[in-house]
Amino acid sequence: MAFDTPLPLRSGAVMPGYALMVETYGTLNANATNAVLVCHALNASHHVAGMYGEDPKTAGWWDNMVGPGKPLDTRRFFVIGVNNLGSCFGSTGPTSIDPATGRPWGSRFPVITVEDWVDAQARVLDRLGVTRLAAVMGGSLGGMQALSWTMRHPERVAHCVACATTPSLSAQNIAFNEVARRAIITDPEFHGGDYYAHGVVPRQGLSVARMIGHITYLSDDTMASKFGRSLRGGALGYGYDVDFQIESYLRHQGEKFSGYFDANTYLLLTRVLDYFDPAAEHGGDLAAALASARARFLLVSFTTDWRFSPERSREIVRALLANRREVSYAEIASPHGHDAFLMDEPHYHDVIRAYFERITRDLALEDVA
């Protein structure tokens, strides 16, 4: 979807005309009351569910959650995936041409915020004829967008489903992001963000950044049970090549990621995370920030998520209760750390499924397919 009207950004900058990749699933009902916006996290895209052709590798990033008969059932709901502004899966971002210079934006691409994304998504809904969402849903950074929707466009959201998220990054969260950024920015192939012109990518820095991120997505327990101290070759090598399975795994993750993800986008998305802090404008009072919300809420956290721990979800729950909002909260026992929100955990999926059945009743929805 191309948008000609410039988008004013929270930074004060203005995004000129831009395009967003959008993918939808299911059918919008006659009253347009069954739409669910699914917001993606750091490295995902508009491709939420389904496959392109027969290749299972092309499955959407939340394909276990969204589809016919799945917890978010596309026989009943019209699901919308949007690749956010600044990302690198077809939407306008740092790799796009800046009309003012005729060259790729690079690191000069404006720093976006969660609020800017929400505003851009609202225009997508307008285009699709969706006035009010049955639900906005997301995990991690996607959960931040879901929360922001309820504050920024309260009349347009019936329900908010936010998983494994936080009302703001902690100092430790920011610290990990900053190290990742330093790894990218200090890679000589970064060229101040203009690596496109040099025909290179800061692959090593991006790889290190991803390795750092990956450690924070997994729990200590998962790493212990999946890799432990297992050696790849059966004996110590007494050198700096791969000895342990965990090293091999992380290197592989880093290399794979640096082969498809844009480094400037990575910088941008970590800043989007850092900057999200709706309470800040209200003297640090999250309840005051959420006072405008009118939605009903489901919050889900995972016991071993040390990136955005259950305590951070409980902060949100408490702030919503202080506003007498209706809120359901599930703290799922899972060994899988932050990544659990993307996984097919039966108890978790049951909770989401039950909640969407409740939305179905609330909004008196019927199957459309």
Place this chain on the structure above:
Amino acid sequence: MAFDTPLPLRSGAVMPGYALMVETYGTLNANATNAVLVCHALNASHHVAGMYGEDPKTAGWWDNMVGPGKPLDTRRFFVIGVNNLGSCFGSTGPTSIDPATGRPWGSRFPVITVEDWVDAQARVLDRLGVTRLAAVMGGSLGGMQALSWTMRHPERVAHCVACATTPSLSAQNIAFNEVARRAIITDPEFHGGDYYAHGVVPRQGLSVARMIGHITYLSDDTMASKFGRSLRGGALGYGYDVDFQIESYLRHQGEKFSGYFDANTYLLLTRVLDYFDPAAEHGGDLAAALASARARFLLVSFTTDWRFSPERSREIVRALLANRREVSYAEIASPHGHDAFLMDEPHYHDVIRAYFERITRDLALEDVA
């Protein structure tokens, strides 16, 4: 201290003649029964206590613990600090000349292990006329050396004091080390470890490595209370320069460290950590590994240490109890994470002080100064 006799290493390599920096405090008594070996962790040295001249910046790394009237009282104990083989504070290491090539060892310096260090330290004791230690003491990687002493030279250790340590790194611990190594090795200024010949140092990689390490030394709580989401300039910059105080702090730590620490030594010391695993030779049975120990033990851990958590110390305690060893264990409530072992925490220092008074009685020691 120069040593001409080659040192056989666990890897199968042999270290030719080498030199170790040694610093001692207090006076060895007539029977040589009051010696305490203090083992250093990653980035410390032989300079355990005291100052060089008047400059407080030159204080030893454990000066709050070791000195006249301090928990490890140098009026009574003869304290020995050794800069370990492979380190970069004057002992033979990667920056030293390899006699076989006439060039600096660089990354060809043999990969050392905790056990090799212990053997090298034993030769230092021989030279000093110390047959048996009143105690061997260390924190973190230093605690591993203290534990190893009790297994490798059981008759030479009366007491072992091991703080904030672990019987082996977890997969997550190794993961952080591996990312740090990748940051160094993929820095183009690393030149395969031969950066000395190029007149450069892999400063950016070393800086990123240190930033990663630093995050793991502090607790989430400490970071939250010390930095939180405080901004350095009072407003968001909407860019990738420093916005948050935590970013400024970490960058400063990284830059400072990369100005004085050798990158090859950093690689080496992370491998020493990775490889320590005394249980591995006994089918993973730590109690079997510790069966040879004859010392009495004090183990100390800190509640918010998520690098080497209290649970890891408890593993050691259980393995010692299975061997009917005498072991005292203190789990100190501290907000300071792994770094707590270096800090002046009253309860912690009281425990150490009391334990050294017990050693005094055990060995019938008297003040020598």
